[in-house]
Amino acid sequence: MRRLLLVLLLALSGCSAHASDGTRVTVLAAASLTKAFGEEATAYERAHPGTDVVLSFAGSQSLVAQVQQGAPADVLATADPATMGAVRGELEDPSVVFAHNELAIVTAPGNPLHLTSLQDLTRSGLKVVLAGPSVPVGKAAAKALTRAGVRVTPVSLEDAVTGVVGKVRLGEADAGIAYVTDLGGGVGGVPLGGTRTDLAIGPLTGAGRAFVQFVLGAEGQAILKKHRFQ
C-alpha cells in the first residue's frame, strides 16, 4: 500500500512539472511546422545545454483554444497572424511574422491525375479534402478558391493541414489543398502561385522569449529555409 502511494506521488509530481521551470520550454506550434520545429528544437537544445524543448503540434485554432483554456506553454507559433490575434492578451511580447509559406495542391506521388490548377479540383468524381474554415490553411484555401471563382465540394474538412495531407497520402482522397512545405514526403502536387501566407510566433512566458529569438535568428531562419519556408 505504502509503495503504491509512493508510486502515485511520483507519477503526480512528474505530471505537475511547470512548463517554464527554466530547463523545459513548451512550444505549441502549427501542424505545418511539425518537421521544421522538430529540427529547431534539436538545434535550440544543442545551443542551450540542459534545456528540454517539448513540442506539441495541432491546427493553430486548436492550439489557441488550448491556450485560452489555460494550457501551460511558453511559445505559440501559428500558421497565420489572425489566429494568433485571439490570444493577443496572453502574449509576453507582441507576436511577429517569422516565416512565409505558400499553398499547394497535394496529390498522390507523381500527380497521376495531372491536377495542376484549382479548376482541376472540380473534376467530377474527384475526392478532395480541405481543412475546416477555422483552420488557417482552410481559410487560405477558401480565399484562393473564391478568388479563382472555383467551387469545390470537399469530402472532408480536416482540423489541421496534417489531416489533409494524411488523407491524400493514405490514398483515401485524390487531392487536397495544403502547403508547399508539405510537397514531397509521400505526396506529390504543385504550388499555387500568389497564395503567400504568414506564420506568426510569440512568447507566452518570459522563458519562451529565448526560443522565439532563436527562431528569428540566423540559425533558426536557416532551418526554416531548409524546410522550404520563405
Next chain:
Amino acid sequence: MRTRPPLALVLPAALAALLVLLPLAGLLTRTPWARILELLGKEQVRQALWLSVRCALSATLLALLLGVPLAWVLARLPFPGRRLLRGLVTVPLVLPPVVGGVALLLAFGRRGVLGPLLEDAGAVPAFTTYGVVLAETFVAMPFLVLTVEGALRSLPTTPEDVASSLGAGPLRVFRTVTLPSVLPALAAGTALTSARALGEFGATITFAGSYPGRTQTVPIAIYALLQDDPPAAYALSAVLLLVSVSIILGLRGRLR
C-alpha cells in the same frame, strides 16, 4: 449496534463519486441555458443533430437485423470455433475506437482489402454517411450481441423444445417463443447500442472524416466547435449528456 463504516473505504468512495459527478456538474453549470435554443438552431449544430439521429438509428437497426441472429447462432448453434468467434466479435467493446477506424479503412477503404471491389461498385464507404453507419455499427453492435446472447444462454430451452415437439418450425420457435422471452435483454441491448452509436467519435472521424451534414455527427461537431464556438460545443455536449442520463434512467432495473 452497527459499526462505523471504515474511513479507508468511505473516503476513496467519496472521491470516486466526485470524480464522476464534478465534470458532469461542471458541464451543466457552464452550459449557456439562456441561449441554448439559439445555439442548437445554428446550421452546423442542427445538421449534426439530425445526422446523428439518422446514423444512430440506422446503426441500431442494422445491429438488430444482424446482431440478434448472430447472438442466436452463438448461443444455440454448436459449431467448431464458436468460443473463439464469441470472443472475437466482442473485441470492438474494448478496442480503442480509433484502431477500429484504422481497421475499417484497411478493410473497406480505397486501398483496403475490399477497396477495389467497392470502388468498382461505386460504393466506397469512406467519407460518406453510409461509412458513418458502418463505423457506428462496428463499434456498437457487440453491446447488442453480448446482451442478447447472455440472455439466450441463461434461458431454459424447455419451452423451445416443447414448441418444436408440438410441430413449430425452428424459425417460428425463434419468433414466437425465444424472442419474446429475451425481450428485456433485447431492449437493454438496443438502448446500449444506440447510446454507443450516438457517442461514436474515434472510428467515425478516422474512417469517414468530418463534413457538416454528411459525416460530421454530434461528437465530431462538438470537437470542431470547441475550437471556434465553445458555447455551441457546451450546448451540444449538454444535449448528449441528457440523452445518456435518460438512457441510464430507462435501463434502471434492467441492468441489475
